[in-house]
Amino acid sequence: MISLKGDHSKLVAQDLSKIIGITCVSLVTGSIDILCACLFRETSDLFKIIETIKAIENVDKVSWAEEVNRIPSKEITVFSFHESINSGMEDNDNTNDAS
16 A cells, blocks of 8 residues: 655556566555555565565555455445436436325
8 A cells, every 4th residue: 555745646656567576556546546466475575565665756655454364245246326326316206206
């Protein structure tokens, strides 16, 4: 999880994608600017990756979380804002017709 100084996310993301061990780089919204996934054998390898990231210009903060166990969901639900609005409008239209 990477926070930047200024708006240089695309340039930093390109630099990150070249680091050995990093498998995915995503530009995100929220309290961080970039989210990366990486694979490593030893914790010392992770620390080398983090130090390499910290050395990139415009990187402010680097934090990490390690997945220790994955718990699958029983159901996959994809939320569609557009569908919610449409179904809400249909409900309102029915209410107006009844008046």
